[in-house]
Amino acid sequence: MNFILKRWLRMIVSIGMICMLTACGANPDQFLDNGAEDAYELSVTEQTSKEQASADSVNEAEPVSESLYVYVCGAVATPGVYEVSVDSRIYEAVEQAGGMLDTAKTEAVNLAEPLTDGQMIRIPFQGEETVTQEDAATQNSGIRSDGKVNINTASAEELMTLKGIGQTRAEQIIAYREKHGAFASIEGIMEVDGIKQGTFDKLKDNITVQ
Known part of the structure; x- marks a missing residue:
């Protein structure tokens, strides 16, 4: 019973609104179309704002480091800490340290090995015992x-x-x-x-x- 009554009330209110719009010279269909269009534009605006906020958040994130820091010591010209690119190999770090000395035991180091951040690279001297x-x-x-x-x-x-x-x-x-x-x-x-x-x-x- 309550359900039927509510449906009748909705119908009466809707008819009343249409009559009022007609009396004022407005086109109900145009009103409804404009309302739907406004709602659509609002939805698009909100979506665009969310996408922009998400993009700004990504841009504000910390940039990924493209450098590594390694310590080169032993039989090199200038031992020390050096900054190298993330895809560098040991030979490149050794070159930054001035290269190997004539007394370096060159065969004891794999110069093609990739580097990792914080790695220590020690070039042994000739005659020095090394562990393979x-x-x-x-x-x-x-x-x-x-x-x-x-x-x-x-x-x-x-x-x-x-x-x-x-x-x-x-x-x-x-x-x-x-x-x-x-x-x-x-x-x-x-x-x-x-x-x-x-x-x-x-x-x-x-x-x-x-």
């Missing part, structure tokens, strides 16, 4: 190039490659290492619960502490 990438990988591993397991750095999986060392014993070795520090000698592994002389005798030829 292969040697570095071996040092970071718990197993040396000769096959011996470094009980100070080996992971549980690497320790488990030893005869008589299962997962539980490997975890005990690591726990002991974390609590007491590095083993001073291979004999120190016998301080770990469950590893006695007999087990050590089986391990000693295959383990190291350095």
Whole structure:
């Protein structure tokens, strides 16, 4: 009942407005068309304003840095911090540092390597011991190039490659290492619960502490 009444009221109000517009000499259709046009123009204006605000926000954002800062030292003419472009290679940073000295160990550095921000580039001198990438990988591993397991750095999986060392014993070795520090000698592994002389005798030829 209320729904029907509301519909009748809307119809009466609409008819009344049309009559008033007609009496005033206005064209109701023109009025409605103008209203729709104004609403459309308002919508377009609001959308344009939002797009402009978004563009301004992007323009105000911090510009992406196109430079890197690297430290070049060692056997170069002028060691120091240098600014280079983001796509630079080591050789370009070395050139900015005046190039390598005659005493530089040139083969020890990969001059084609890409640079990263804050990187230190040290050019070694001739006769200076250097660590190759292969040697570095071996040092970071718990197993040396000769096959011996470094009980100070080996992971549980690497320790488990030893005869008589299962997962539980490997975890005990690591726990002991974390609590007491590095083993001073291979004999120190016998301080770990469950590893006695007999087990050590089986391990000693295959383990190291350095």
